[in-house]
Amino acid sequence: MILIGNAVLSDDLKEHFFVCNLERCKGACCVEGDAGAPLDDEETAILDEIYPKVKKYLTEEGRRVIEEQGTWVYDMEGDKGTPTVGENKECAYAIKDDKGILKCGIEEAHINGEIDYKKPISCHLYPVRVTKYDEYDALNYDRWDICSPACGLGKELNVPIYKFVKDALIRKYGEAWYEELVLDIEGEKE
Structure with missing residues (x-):
C-alpha cells in the first residue's frame, strides 16, 4: 500500500503493467x-x-x-x-x-x-478506479479480462500502471503529488 497525500494506492499500480492496445480490444x-x-x-x-x-x-x-x-x-x-x-x-x-x-x-x-x-x-x-471515502481516496487496479491485451503490451514495453496513467494522475492530484509518488515507488528500488 502506498500513501501519498489523501490517496491510498494499491501496490498493484507499481507491480502490474498496462498499455492500452486499442487495435486488439x-x-x-x-x-x-x-x-x-x-x-x-x-x-x-x-x-x-x-x-x-x-x-x-x-x-x-x-x-x-x-x-x-x-x-x-x-x-x-x-x-x-x-x-x-x-x-x-x-x-x-x-x-x-x-x-x-x-x-x-x-x-x-x-x-x-x-x-x-x-x-x-x-x-x-x-484501469485505475478511485473510491472516495470521507478522509481519503482509494486507488485500485481494476482487473478485467477485456484488458488482457493491454496487460501483455504493458509487460512487453515494461510500463507499470502508475506510469501509464501519469497524465491522468497529474490531472487529478497535481504534478507535485505525482513526483512524490514516483519518489516513493522508485526510491524503494535503491
Whole structure:
C-alpha cells in the first residue's frame, strides 16, 4: 500500500503493467460493464456546459439518448455517470473510427480545440478506479479480462500502471503529488 497525500494506492499500480492496445480490444471498456463512466460532481456541470460543442461528434443514437436522459444520469447504485445506449450499454459519448475502434466524442472535441475538458477523469485514469471515502481516496487496479491485451503490451514495453496513467494522475492530484509518488515507488528500488 502506498500513501501519498489523501490517496491510498494499491501496490498493484507499481507491480502490474498496462498499455492500452486499442487495435486488439477495440475500446471495449466504452461498452462493457453495467453502467456508463463514473462522474465526479464537478463533471456533471462540465458535461452540461460542453454538450453543445460535443454533440456534433457523437452518433445519432448517442445524441438521442443524451437529449432524452440528459448529459449524465444516476446509475443503479445512485452514482453519477454517463448515459448508455442500447442493451450493450455503450457509452453515449462513444464513437467509432474507421477501424471500428471506439473512442470518446468528448476527447475528439478536445483534440480539435473546441473544449478544454479532455474526458471524464474515470476514463482517463482507467484501469485505475478511485473510491472516495470521507478522509481519503482509494486507488485500485481494476482487473478485467477485456484488458488482457493491454496487460501483455504493458509487460512487453515494461510500463507499470502508475506510469501509464501519469497524465491522468497529474490531472487529478497535481504534478507535485505525482513526483512524490514516483519518489516513493522508485526510491524503494535503491
